[in-house]
Amino acid sequence: MISIQNLQxxxxxxxxxxxxxxxLENEFFIIMGPSGSGKTVLLETIAGLVLPTSGEIRIDGQxxxxxxxxxxxxxxxxxxxxxxxHKNVVENIQYGLRFKKSTTVQKQQESLQxxxxxxxxxxxxxxYPETLSGGEQQRVALAxxxxxxxxxxxxxxxxxxxxxxxREEFIVRLKQLHxxxxxxxxxxxxxxxxxxxxxxxxxxxxxGKIAQTGKLDDIFKRPKSVMVANFVGMKNLFKATVKNRVxxxxxxxxxxxxxxxxxxxxxxxxxxxxALSTERPIGVTNCFCGHIEQVTAQGFYYDINIKVxxxxxxxxxxxxxxxxxxxxxxxxxxxxxxxxxIHVVGC
Amino acid sequence: MQRKDLFFRGAIVCAAIVIVFIAxxxxxxxxxxxxxxxxxxxxxxxxxxxxxxSLGAASCAALISFAVGTPLAYLLARxxxxxxxxxxxxxxxxxxxxxxxxxxxxxxxxGRNYWLGKVLTELGIRIMGSVTGIVVVMTFVAIPFYIKxxxxxxxxxxxxxxKVSRSLGASMLHTFCHITFPLAWRSILTGIIMASARxxxxxxxxxxxxxxxxxxxxxxxxxxxxxxxxxxxxVAVWLIAICLVLFFALRVLTAQRKKTx
Numbered sequence: 001m002i003s004i005q006n007l008q009x010x011x012x013x014x015x016x017x018x019x020x021x022x023x024l025e026n027e028f029f030i031i032m033g034p035s036g037s038g039k040t041v042l043l044e045t046i047a048g049l050v051l052p053t054s055g056e057i058r059i060d061g062q063x064x065x066x067x068x069x070x071x072x073x074x075x076x077x078x079x080x081x082x083x084x085x086h087k088n089v090v091e092n093i094q095y096g097l098r099f100k101k102s103t104t105v106q107k108q109q110e111s112l113q114x115x116x117x118x119x120x121x122x123x124x125x126x127x128y129p130e131t132l133s134g135g136e137q138q139r140v141a142l143a144x145x146x147x148x149x150x151x152x153x154x155x156x157x158x159x160x161x162x163x164x165x166x167r168e169e170f171i172v173r174l175k176q177l178h179x180x181x182x183x184x185x186x187x188x189x190x191x192x193x194x195x196x197x198x199x200x201x202x203x204x205x206x207x208g209k210i211a212q213t214g215k216l217d218d219i220f221k222r223p224k225s226v227m228v229a230n231f232v233g234m235k236n237l238f239k240a241t242v243k244n245r246v247x248x249x250x251x252x253x254x255x256x257x258x259x260x261x262x263x264x265x266x267x268x269x270x271x272x273x274x275a276l277s278t279e280r281p282i283g284v285t286n287c288f289c290g291h292i293e294q295v296t297a298q299g300f301y302y303d304i305n306i307k308v309x310x311x312x313x314x315x316x317x318x319x320x321x322x323x324x325x326x327x328x329x330x331x332x333x334x335x336x337x338x339x340x341x342i343h344v345v346g347c
Numbered sequence: 348m349q350r351k352d353l354f355f356r357g358a359i360v361c362a363a364i365v366i367v368f369i370a371x372x373x374x375x376x377x378x379x380x381x382x383x384x385x386x387x388x389x390x391x392x393x394x395x396x397x398x399x400x401s402l403g404a405a406s407c408a409a410l411i412s413f414a415v416g417t418p419l420a421y422l423l424a425r426x427x428x429x430x431x432x433x434x435x436x437x438x439x440x441x442x443x444x445x446x447x448x449x450x451x452x453x454x455x456x457x458g459r460n461y462w463l464g465k466v467l468t469e470l471g472i473r474i475m476g477s478v479t480g481i482v483v484v485m486t487f488v489a490i491p492f493y494i495k496x497x498x499x500x501x502x503x504x505x506x507x508x509x510k511v512s513r514s515l516g517a518s519m520l521h522t523f524c525h526i527t528f529p530l531a532w533r534s535i536l537t538g539i540i541m542a543s544a545r546x547x548x549x550x551x552x553x554x555x556x557x558x559x560x561x562x563x564x565x566x567x568x569x570x571x572x573x574x575x576x577x578x579x580x581x582v583a584v585w586l587i588a589i590c591l592v593l594f595f596a597l598r599v600l601t602a603q604r605k606k607t608x
Contacts, residue, residue, distance in 0.1 A: 049510045069513040076514045082507040086529050099516030148515055 001025055002046070002152065002184065007055030009038070009045055016041060017209050019055065023186065023201075028178050030195040030202030030216065031188045034231065037205045039188040043154045046186070047074045059151060070099065075145035079157040081137045083129035089140050090125045096148035108147075115143040118180075119173070135166040139173075146181070155187040159194055171197050192232050196220060204228050222343055226266055229345050234268040235314040242267075242344065251309040255285045257339045266345040273341035274315045276304065277334050278325055287336040288313075292329050302327075306335055373587070380581040388581035397566040398586055402593075404478060404562065405546035408485035412493035412542045417535065420494045421527070424501035438495075441488050446551025453484055453556055480557040485546035493542040500534020501527065533601055540597050547590055 007019035016038045023029045031039050044050040046057055048069035057064050064072050075096075083092050093115065097108045116122055119139040129137055138158060145153055158174075159167045175198065178185055189195050195202055196216050203213035204227075212219050212228045223229035229237050240247035240254070243262040247254045254267060281287055290308035297303075302322045306313045313335055317327070327333070380388075388394050423435065441449060457474035458464045467474065474480040504527055512522040528535075550564040558565060563586045571579035 044510065047510070047514050049513065068518075069510070070516045070518055072514075074514060076511060078507050078511065080505075080507065082505060082511045084508060084512075084526060095512070096515030096517075144511075144515070154514075 001058075001060060002186075003056070003058040004046075005056045005058070007042075007045065007057065008053045009041055009050060010053045011041060011050065014038065014041070015208050016045075016205075019210055021203060021210070021213065023184060025060075026178075026182050026184055027201060028185045028187070028199045030199035031186060031205060032192060032195050032202055032219075032231065033190060033205035033211075035190055038208055039190075039205055040156050042205065043076060043156055043186065043188055046152070047076050047154055048072050049076075073148075073151040074154060075148060075150035075152075076154040077138075077141045077145050077156065077158055079160055081129075081141040081161075083132075083137055083140055083144075085129050088126050088128050089121060089132070092129070092140055093121075093143045093147055095144060100148055111147050111149075115147055118177070119143050134161050134163075135170070138162065138170065142177075146177070146183070149181075150183055153183045153185045155185060157188055157190070159189070159191070167194075174198060192220070204231055206231070221270075223268065223345060226345055229266065229268045229343075233270070234343075235271050236269040236274070237345070238267050238311065240265060240267045247342075247344070249311055252288060252311050254342060255339055256342060256344065260344065268343045268345050269313075269337055269341060271303070271314045271316045274313060274335050274337045276306070276315050276317055276321075276325075276327075277336070278327075278331075280334050281336050284336040285339060286342070287334055289332060289334055292327060292331050292333060295327070295329055306333060308335065376580055377584050377587065380577075380584055384577075384581045385584060389585060393561070394563075394566065394582050394585065397561045397563045397582075398589060400478070400481070400560055401547050401563040401586065402589065404481045404485055405489075405543045407482045408489045408546040409493065409539045409543040411482070411486045412490040413535070413539055416490050416494045416538075417497055420497035420538075421501050421523070423494070424498045425506065438491050440491075442491050446488070446549065447555055449487060450484060450552035450555030453480075453487060453552065457483075474556065476557050476559055478557075478560060481553055481560070481562060484552045484556050485549055488549050488552060489542035489546040492545050493538040496538030496541055497531065497535050500531035500538070503534070504530045536597065536601055540594055544590070544594065547586075 002021070002023040004019055004021040004023075007016065009016040009019075019042065021029075031042060033039050041050055045052050048064070048067060048071075052065060055065075059072075084095065087095065090112070093112060094108075097103075097112075100108070103111075116125070119142060121136070121139055121143060124132065124136060124140070129140070132140065138161075142158075155174075159170060162170060171194070174185075187195075187198060199216055201214065202216050202219065204211045204219060206227045211231075212224045219228065220232050223232055223234060226237065238247075238249040240249045241262075242248075242256070242260045242265045244259050245256045247256055247265070247267045249267065256267075275281070280289070288308045290306040290313065292304060293307045293312065294305035295302055296305075298316075300319050302317045302319065304315045304317055304322075304327070306315055315335060317325075419438075423431065444452070454475065455461065456463045457467055457480075459468060464474075472479060474483060508526050508530070509522050512526045513519070517525070548564065550568065553562055554565055554568070561569065563582065567579045567582050567586070570582060
């Protein structure tokens with residue numbers, strides 16, 4: 001188990017404060033946050049490549065902060081893969097083996113062959129990094145990190161340099177790898193869809209501290225702050241005056257699931273939880289009439305901006321539904337959402 | 348850029364002036380001596396000795412620069428610390444200071460009136476009028492060129508390569524020897540060539556610290572002073588020729604290694 005307690009990191013003007021995390025053994029844990037929020041610095045600190053100002057990082061109870069990086073048993077795969085350009089694929093993968101004196105040469109060869117086969121690297125053994133595609137480089141970097149059988153594998157935005165097809169392929173491969181090893185994986189990403197596809201638990205870092213930690217589903221559906229709500233794509237986020245079971249946003253009144261004391265809070269609704277129809281639905285509490293202000297095609301779906309009074313709601317409509325309903329800009333439509341899909345966020 | 352542009356034409360004219368300015372005196376000097384003069388000079392033991400001394404002392408200076416300059420270049424490339432600019436400024440000093448001043452400064456600290464000079468005398472090391480003195484002066488003027496080239500080489504290598512190496516179990520020394528150095532060796536070799544070239548060309552400081560034993564530039568100066576231009580030119584031609592052959596060979600070696608890697 002990895003236990004990070006009250007970790008503080010100072011790098012010039014950049015600071016990470018009060019980082020507390022508990023990551024279970026063999027967990028696939030996701031660290032999320034906007035670019036520049038300190039995710040990579042946190043990974044490098046866990047790996048021993050950056051020294052923290054204070055705090056503890058414990059692995060299975062042992063404080064690893066005093067240990068040098070080579071003694072921690074933590075491998076890291078960077079966004080740009082950082083393959084050694086003067087070494088071929090096999091030399092890159094085998095690099096860490098010379099420091100693992102406990103395993104026999106035969107076992108090392110077996111591990112090499114297993115990883116080459118598992119990561120589909122056969123035929124590339126003698127090639128140099130500059131001749132490999134992005135996907136191939138990434139698989140080599142992963143093999144190099146895994147061959148030393150690390151206790152913890154740190155992945156720094158490993159999917160960001162891949163095209164969408166390779167990304168999906170890699171997600172499947174990474175899940176398989178995680179199931180087949182006992183390694184705990186910590187992955188950093190700024191893309192929430194990647195996080196939800198790979199991990200179960202995670203943390204959001206913002207402004208140099210942990211903004212929320214827990215199950216990704218909870219973070220996704222129940223963000224605890226406006227920042228996290230924005231990060232997880234809660235496009236419908238409104239400042240509202242809440243009283244009893246009603247949230248008033250300008251002229252729009254939304255019925256809530258439970259009662260709140262009178263206060264100024266934020267009301268959040270995911271775009272995919274808002275239903276759009278051309279006729280008023282029956283028996284729905286929160287239903288509003290508005291007109292289509294803007295339609296943006298997003299490949300397989302449409303992002304539609306609907307104006308209700310002065311409030312802009314954002315709704316996702318599938319390609320098929322959009323054409324069945326024959327939606328047009330300026331058209332009057334109805335939007336509705338379940339009371340249970342409304343999330344109230346503290347300021 | 349359009350070839351017809353006035354700016355483009357102006358740039359070509361300026362470039363031509365610069366090339367002629369550099370090449371004309373050298374070409375003229377190379378062409379001035381007859382073949383017989385050149386043959387005669389190369390059999391002159393004094394000339395051969397001075398050229399070999401220049402080459403030997405410059406090689407020593409370059410190797411010392413390599414040995415002591417590499418760690419400093421690495422630190423400057425990788426670390427940010429208070430006073431870094433001051434350190435870089437100190438390293439640049441030998442480039443800025445007039446050459447005779449360098450000679451006087453070195454004599455100042457290695458003379459018998461200064462503690463360092465006393466220590467060196469106790470140890471039996473003589474700087475004034477010795478090969479050691481020549482190597483010291485050459486190292487003094489050459490080391491900034493080596494450090495600059497090596498630093499640029501280290502800076503061009505992503506620190507992430509070193510970080511990955513460490514995370515895979517390698518020590519810092521192993522990482523430097525197996526990752527950083529092999530990737531920076533071309534810049535390091537360029538630095539050694541630059542440092543050697545600078546060391547061979549030094550005259551002003553050496554003439555103050557060690558007129559004898561005579562290095563090639565001092566020999567050229569002496570021949571010019573004693574016998575005139577005609578007698579100094581063949582020695583100069585041989586020095587230039589040998590240096591060019593050596594540097595060209597190193598460049599070819601670098602290029603070939605680049606292809607094979």
